[in-house]
Amino acid sequence: MSSVSQNGGTGAAGREINPGPTLRQFAEALLQGYGLVIALLLAIVLFSALRPEAFFSWTNARAILTLAAPLTIAALGLTAALVMNEIDLSVGSMIGLGGAFAVCLMSFWSVPWGIAIVAALALALAVGLATGLMVTLAGANSLIITLGMATLLTGLEFSLTNQRTIYAGIDAGYVALGQSMVLGLNLQVWIAGTIAIAMWVLLERSEAGRYMYATGSNREASFLAGLPVARLRVTGFVLVAALATVAGILLTAQSASAFSNAGQPYLLPAFAAAFLGSTVSGDGRFTVAGTVIAVLFIGVIQTGLTMLQLSTGAINIAQGGLLIMAVLLSRFGRRLRR
Template sequence: MTDLATTAPQNRSRKNLTRQFERYALLLVWVLIIAAFSIAMPNSFFSWGNFSIMFASYAPAALLALAIIVPLTAGDYDLSVGATLTLSASTIGVLNVWHQMPILLVLLIVLAMGVVVGLIHSLFIIYFRVPSLVVTLGSTSLMSGIVQWMTNSSTIGGIDNSLIMAAVGYRLFGIPYAFYYAIAAALVMWYIFDYMPLGRRLLFVGRGREVARLNGISVDKVRVGALVMSAVLASAAGILYAGVLGSADPYSGLNFLLPAFAAAFLGATTIQPGRFNPWGAIVAVYFLATGITGLSMLGIPLWVTNVFNGGALILAVTISQITRGREASDIG
């Protein structure tokens, strides 16, 4: 009896230590990677200017990762966020540069376009019962074709300087405002996820739609809201991308999709293991950005970036599934 009374608290203590390590393991690995690259390249990598550029240039990817985790929490996938980003940035170029429309009006149009994209996805996914993977994959191809048509497959320069200044012209502690927009979005999302009924409804719907429905939650409305918010955040990422880049590129925005998805799943293994969470996603984005930036500065061939992102996605999904399965087992 005494042995059992002693062993139980020890097991609980060991389990708590393991959970605490899991919460911050990715942060620890991130610090170690920064240290390794800093030792290898002390004059180039380990500089405030390098980190400043990295924080700003990956801010659109951070917003995309946040966009992805909203429907993921509710049990749906949105593979179209990269295409939505590209469509938004290209629309800014076409309307502001070619048609000379005021930038504020253009930004409102772009955000409204995100709402429309989300509602179209909801129509097919929720009311016609088409799997979200199929719908958003199809809309990715559709939007990519529209972008190439509207831009004549060319990069559009000359975007209003006020947008560029708002993204990278103004700085706080030497870091462009673009980074802080992503942090602000994560802060708002964290508050909604953890402290508002809407966040709990999203989580309940993702864990079990039938159970959520029996508990009086309007499952379809929650899913519609998640898909619309995902598209709006992706449109906001397009605005930020246009500001950071200073132009509208009809192709390179899609390159954010894979690292954003990898970050969404990798983020579910840290801070709040077993849950898609905004702070985990932000940490994961910049963890991957650090790896890619460091490898690029070492002169590693370009194909290594694709290997790095693809491997990170597979590993992140695997670890996330293991963690989520263990969390569910503990709850059960």
């Protein structure tokens, strides 16, 4: 007598028959790995149907990519810290200070634009290094330290600009970084794409990236295994500050000016993009690909809702609701699989 397995039947010779993946299993896997991508495509279809002439056009797609470039860069830096379970709340303030510092060097002291950018990046390196050392050597909580750093950096920005809009004396070469077109796309898009590839190589294809993920998974075990945990954590904070400064430089170059608190509107979207992007991976990891997809999703939602001419309150409600739905879509697929 042949036995019947719990998961399938048996053949004539007693061999078990594998029924193969069911429709439900296929749907679970689809939601788990592609829930955010599905939400992005549905949003594009929805807004294209509601505003076909305005939304579904190359001009609008190019505008979305341009607006998403600075946020992509800032969110990728934040992703490097989140990979190691570190929180950096100073990213918005660093965007504002980094861009304002470069502009003020040109406007107040006639510093060449290339040197102004190098100086802004050097400032970012110092800020990221200081933050990382306070967290690692002093053992301070990254949430509290970066909250304090955010206030400090905002104060420096206000003191530097005197809370005025700076638009005089900005070099044309600097402005070109935010306004030039290359092969039909704004130069910012190419810069963001290059940084995304570099971050993908670092996190997904390098030994340092594997160590960073290991540190985030189990810091104590990584330390006992001989990994340079403290150095990796400091590197994460340096990347946050450096890429936030790049984002600030592009924002000021695009507007050819620097104004107070320009980086704060990017703080929550950067976190939203990183956390929303983590739903793309099956295990909830923070990844470069997930962050980039999430930024595009946020850009599509913001642009589409603006085209519908909704009030600011309605836009915030709809945007938050859609973000929650996208997260739940991926989480639902993951729960079903478990």
